Amino acid sequence: MVVGPPVAEATGVTKRFGSTVALREAAISIGQGQTHALVGRNGAGKSTLVSILTGLQAPDEGAVSFGGEPAPRLADRDAWRQRVACVYQKSTIIPELTVAENLFLNRHEHGRNGLISWRTVRRKARELLDTWSVDVDVRVPAGELDVEQRQFVEIARALSFGARFIILDEPTAQLDGAAISRLFTRIKDLQQQGVTLLFISHHLQEIYEICDTVTVFRDARHILTSPVGELPRAELVAAMTGEAAAEAGGARRGPPAEAANVLELTGASLRGAYDDVSFRVRAGEIVGLAGAASSGRIEIAETVVGLRAATDGTVEVAGPQLRPGSVPAALKAGVGFVPQDRHQQGYVAQMSIADNGTLTIPDQLGRAGFIDGRRRDEFARSMIGKLAIKTPGPELPVSGLSGGNQQKVVMARALANDPKVLVLINPTAGIDVRSKEFLLGKVEEIAESGAGVLIASDELDDLRLCDRVLVVFQGRVVAEIPRGWHDHQLVASMEGVDLDG
Structure with missing residues (x-):
């Protein structure tokens, strides 16, 4: 039972940017020790609320409080850091600095001679990470950390200021299944230690797995707040979209039996990534490549589009063999591509x-x-x-x-370029529910028009479209699963688990 004032609360918050109303009389109340979800379509007002809760912007109307006390002045950054911190989807870690330097940036203690004692900085950094069970070498450049390690370092840094309220903004967007499981274990550990979290995610299954309470925003307004266990998924989606959740559509017809191959890999290998991969995609067919981030599925997809060059084997598009490692050749052959990270690879x-x-x-x-x-x-x-x-x-x-x-x-x-083959990597990562539904519907339309589609993803909703799913584990295709699979069957195969063993 939650007692005492909310850890963080916003009431009657309105924020305008010119003629655009980003928040209209919005509210949220986050209780001590909760993992509280904030969900809504892009443009619902989530990012604006986070900027107000972290003191980056002031509301035009309304109020923010922490522990029942009014929020500090915007200029008092130290006071804000002691109350709240945000771990953003885009890392704020400086890659050229070591982990220790990142943890205590602008907080270095100086010795009698006025110089920084790096030995002391490293010792304090190790003590901080040990306190929060983060197993990272404080001496390495932060750029050498993987996404999961960077997130844990950012959480530890936030806690070092004294904040016990942490906002996690799309923390699972770039993590594989095993890393997500470890993150959720860490969240539960933090919760038991009195840390309160606001969890922002587009993946609704994560809300039901990790969160106690969920708040929905839509069209700049607060729509509802409910205990997660009391809110059916269909009602959650309806609150987010303003519409009743649609029933799942009928099964795809799939390509006709006589459909020609538009993509064929034969004995393709790339040292350190995948080995002896062979498969075909027919015109009008949607084929999935499922697997963890380190399985090799991404590298296989990037080989098809020319971003990587297979060391052995061949890639053929609608007949002709592609020149290895040539994006122009792939484009000319009729390959379209949606990369895994739109921010870094998808657009300027x-x-x-x-x-x-x-x-x-x-x-x-x-x-x-x-x-x-x-x-x-x-x-x-x-x-x-x-x-x-x-x-x-x-x-x-x-x-x-x-x-x-x-x-x-x-x-x-x-x-x-009206592609014959469309290759997509994690196509719905970090986007709202309605955009996700729209884009996946568009993929089905593209297949119906006669293009072959290859989807490399670990997101089950992406893979439900597929006529068949090829499971990649440790660089090899270990299973082919036809349409109609159950979640536990596919996930077990992706993780290398034999349910019949």
């Missing part, structure tokens, strides 16, 4: 929607290396309509879009 943030969406087809937009702006914008308006991208026009920089609309721009670029 400050370029317009029109420029991003047409990066793969400059030859179709003009002659002699010159691009006809009118033709480019006409093409962009067409794709904005087909993919329901919410924007005032094609000239808007992609950085001005929500995550779901950014991913739609990446999809538009992948479809610009």
